[in-house]
Amino acid sequence: MATKNPIEDPMIDPRTGEYAVIAPGHNFKSVTQKIASIVLTSNTPLGWFFGLMVGGAVATGVVIGCTWLFLKGVGIWGVTIPGAWGFAIINFVWWIGIGHAGTLISAILLLFKQTWRNSINRFAEAMTIFAVVCAGTFPLIHVGRPWLAYWLFPYPNTMNVWPQFRSPLAWDVFAVSTYATISIVFWYVGMIPDFGTLRDRATMPFAKYVYGMLSLGWRGSTRHWIRYESASLLLAGLSTPLVLSVHTVISFDFAVAALAGWHTTIFPPYFVAGAVYSGFAMVLTLAIPIRKFYHLEDMVTLRHLDNMAKVMLATGSIVAYGYGMEVFMSWYSASHWEFFMMWNRMFGPMWWGYWMLILTNIAIPLTTLWSRKLRVNVGYLFVLSFIVNIGMWFERFVIVVTSLYREYLPSSWGTYVATKWDYMLFIGTWGLFTCLFLLFVRFLPIIPMSEIRMMLPQTKITRGGKTAETVSEEMS
Amino acid sequence: MPRKEGIYGLLAEFNTPSELVYATEEARAAGYRRMECYTPYPVEEAAEALHFHKNRVPLLCLLGGLMGVTTAFLMETWMSVWAYPLNIAGRPLFSWPAFIIPAYEWTILFAGLSAGFGMIALNGLPQLYHPVFNAPNFRNGATTDKFFLCLEAADPQFSPSGTRAFLEKFHAVSVVEVDH
Numbered sequence: 001m002a003t004k005n006p007i008e009d010p011m012i013d014p015r016t017g018e019y020a021v022i023a024p025g026h027n028f029k030s031v032t033q034k035i036a037s038i039v040l041t042s043n044t045p046l047g048w049f050f051g052l053m054v055g056g057a058v059a060t061g062v063v064i065g066c067t068w069l070f071l072k073g074v075g076i077w078g079v080t081i082p083g084a085w086g087f088a089i090i091n092f093v094w095w096i097g098i099g100h101a102g103t104l105i106s107a108i109l110l111l112f113k114q115t116w117r118n119s120i121n122r123f124a125e126a127m128t129i130f131a132v133v134c135a136g137t138f139p140l141i142h143v144g145r146p147w148l149a150y151w152l153f154p155y156p157n158t159m160n161v162w163p164q165f166r167s168p169l170a171w172d173v174f175a176v177s178t179y180a181t182i183s184i185v186f187w188y189v190g191m192i193p194d195f196g197t198l199r200d201r202a203t204m205p206f207a208k209y210v211y212g213m214l215s216l217g218w219r220g221s222t223r224h225w226i227r228y229e230s231a232s233l234l235l236a237g238l239s240t241p242l243v244l245s246v247h248t249v250i251s252f253d254f255a256v257a258a259l260a261g262w263h264t265t266i267f268p269p270y271f272v273a274g275a276v277y278s279g280f281a282m283v284l285t286l287a288i289p290i291r292k293f294y295h296l297e298d299m300v301t302l303r304h305l306d307n308m309a310k311v312m313l314a315t316g317s318i319v320a321y322g323y324g325m326e327v328f329m330s331w332y333s334a335s336h337w338e339f340f341m342m343w344n345r346m347f348g349p350m351w352w353g354y355w356m357l358i359l360t361n362i363a364i365p366l367t368t369l370w371s372r373k374l375r376v377n378v379g380y381l382f383v384l385s386f387i388v389n390i391g392m393w394f395e396r397f398v399i400v401v402t403s404l405y406r407e408y409l410p411s412s413w414g415t416y417v418a419t420k421w422d423y424m425l426f427i428g429t430w431g432l433f434t435c436l437f438l439l440f441v442r443f444l445p446i447i448p449m450s451e452i453r454m455m456l457p458q459t460k461i462t463r464g465g466k467t468a469e470t471v472s473e474e475m476s
Numbered sequence: 477m478p479r480k481e482g483i484y485g486l487l488a489e490f491n492t493p494s495e496l497v498y499a500t501e502e503a504r505a506a507g508y509r510r511m512e513c514y515t516p517y518p519v520e521e522a523a524e525a526l527h528f529h530k531n532r533v534p535l536l537c538l539l540g541g542l543m544g545v546t547t548a549f550l551m552e553t554w555m556s557v558w559a560y561p562l563n564i565a566g567r568p569l570f571s572w573p574a575f576i577i578p579a580y581e582w583t584i585l586f587a588g589l590s591a592g593f594g595m596i597a598l599n600g601l602p603q604l605y606h607p608v609f610n611a612p613n614f615r616n617g618a619t620t621d622k623f624f625l626c627l628e629a630a631d632p633q634f635s636p637s638g639t640r641a642f643l644e645k646f647h648a649v650s651v652v653e654v655d656h
Contacts, residue, residue, distance in 0.1 A: 027621065028516060028620060028621030029620060029621040032516075032620045032621065154551060154555060160559070160560065161560060162555035162556075162559050162560040163555070164556075164562060164564065165552045165555065165556055165574055165575055165578060166556075166564045166567060166571055166574040167564075170578070171577045171578055171581075174548075174577070174578040174581040174582065175577075175581050177585075178581040178582070178584055178585040181585060181588075181589070182584060182585065182588040182589075185588055185589060185592040185593075186588070186592070188592075189592050189595070189596075192601075193517075193619070196619045197516075197619040197620060199615075199619075200615040200616065200618075200619045200620070201619075201620070212604060213602075213604070216596065216601040216602035216603070216604075217601055217602050217603040217604040217605070217606060218601065218619075219514055219606055219608060219609070219614075219618060219619075220514045220515050220516060220618045220619055221512050221513070221514055221599075222512060222513040222514070222515060222518075222519065222522045222523050222526060222528065223512065223523070223526070223528050223531075223599075224599045224601075225515065225517075225518035225519070225523070226518065226520075226523045226528060226531055227531045227533050227595045227598050227599055228518065228595055228599070229518050230531055230533040230534055230591075230595065231533050231537075231591045231592055231594070231595035234533065234534060234537045234587070234588075234591040235588055235591055235592060238537075238584045238587055238588045238591070239584075239588070241580075241584065242581075242584045242588075245577075245580060245581065245584075249577060249581075252577075450516065450517045450518075451517070453516055453517040453621075454517045454518070458492070458493075459493060459517070459519075460494075461493055461494050461497055461519075461521045462494045463494075463498075
């Protein structure tokens with residue numbers, strides 16, 4: 001959609017010249033009806049079934065890939081020595097990075113009082129949880145004997161063996177399990193009042209029953225709301241350092257190792273920025289079709305898309321700085337190994353990975369996102385969101401593979417070639433993610449109704465409780 | 477506990493939050509104490525009118541966080557120093573800087589769970605039945621677009637006719653009696 005003359009476009013606030021966060025003319029009832037009807041309708045759109053079918057078909061890749069893996073072992077993958085870390089780690093970092101934007105939107109933007117985030121908050125959080133599900137699959141299945149994956153946790157056992165807490169891989173277990181748990185609690189707590197609304201608006205007895213149970217009997221009492229607001233703020237305050245720590249710990253998996261290309265102090269901030277970058281791209285990938293399909297343009301407006309594109313521009317620039325610093329340090333460190341690592345990345349046998357990353361992560365997004373016209377061009381943003389996520393996948397590929405396959409001793413050099421099982425599992429997780437997301441869209445409130453109500457002008461309190469009618473009565 | 481019977485309170489319905497806040501302030505000034513507002517989104521002014529300022533969710537969260545950091549750090553120390561001592565690249569057994577990271581994560585885990593479940597517990601949820609649900613207009617409004625004030629019969633000021641007359645002064649859409 002092209003930018004119209006601000007005076008004619010009703011979506012533009014005449015005072016600020018910005019796109020409105022919520023279209024004018026809405027009231028408490030209309031926003032509630034609009035969002036609740038997506039869930040409570042008895043006519044499931046055919047497109048939804050089609051999407052679920054495609055997603056389910058793709059997700060069978062996970063089932064088949066895991067079954068064969070459990071039967072044969074990790075030898076079916078392309079991992080080998082020296083390339084001992086392959087797709088499993090790349091995909092793990094990629095997926096969990098995608099999840100981070102959800103927490104950023106739900107927690108950090110809440111603390112910064114960015115109310116525009118209210119409309120995209122719920123499905124961004126859902127995206128987080130489903131991305132963590134996809135991410136968590138990979139470390140669990142790559143441990144070699146996945147049926148013993150619970151050994152990762154400190155639990156009393158007859159072997160008298162305990163985890164080794166000086167290893168970043170043990171930190172990962174704590175970071176990712178905490179992240180998954182807190183994200184689910186935050187998500188669920190956020191939905192309790194909306195479940196109350198759905199319970200009260202549902203007509204089917206079964207829906208009333210299920211949403212009633214999920215709402216825990218929420219009745220909107222003011223004392224409950226105050227405690228609820230405290231808990232939300234606290235969870236946001238806790239999620240903020242959590243999300244930063246999770247990707248920091250993941251970067252430690254690399255940075256603590258003494259390998260050229262991994263052993264750098266810039267990894268934590270640049271991993272976190274990259275995570276947010278790819279996560280916002282994924283929010284755009286999801287938000288753009290949803291607002292179109294369910295006609296939510298009034299609540300997920302161009303303002304949201306514009307703001308998300310701006311966040312991508314900022315985090316993308318941090319990522320670009322990270323890449324630049326890596327190149328600079330490979331020269332400035334005067335380390336032969338560092339220099340060779342960078343030369344090998346750029347011009348070695350896997351040069352295409354590095355230049356693909358530069359093209360899709362830096363060259364295309366960071367030149368175009370400066371233009372406001374393109375930032376509010378829905379079609380362009382949709383395409384760009386895919387480009388950035390391809391770029392972020394290549395970033396992890398470059399970090400994991402090109403650092404490993406030609407390390408210190410030339411005699412131990414090798415290469416890395418992913419097998420069809422690697423691809424099947426990776427593509428399968430896209431299907432898993434799509435299925436989970438479609439189920440969420442159909443059965444849970446995709447936009448937080450209570451938070452949208454708070455953004456409406458009708459919430460303004462006039463002292464003395466005088467409405468227009470009471471004032472005129474008093475006058476007479 | 478014997479089943480409570482009879483009237484729970486009088487429930488007044490309002491169209492706007494301003495009217496609700498005004499009525500609540502006036503009810504408080506008139507001496508009513510056992511009362512509650514029901515709104516479709518958090519109305520802080522209503523909480524002020526009810527003189528509900530402090531809640532214990534932050535305290536629970538703090539206690540949870542302290543418990544998390546203590547548990548994790550002591551657990552790691554015990555496991556690494558006494559239960560299963562391992563020489564990892566010559567580091568001391570009590571290599572506390574490395575222990576900070578899991579302890580940090582468990583601080584957040586325990587604090588977050590305490591905040592979330594503490595809020596639910598302090599709110600007395602899950603409580604699937606409550607007398608206000610008996611009001612015919614409650615479920616159609618309190619979670620959508622209406623604002624309710626309930627003056628409860630347990631209040632010494634309460635009298636079915638007097639309180640009704642009091643509430644009707646505020647131009648409520650309706651004032652209905654709610655049974656237990």
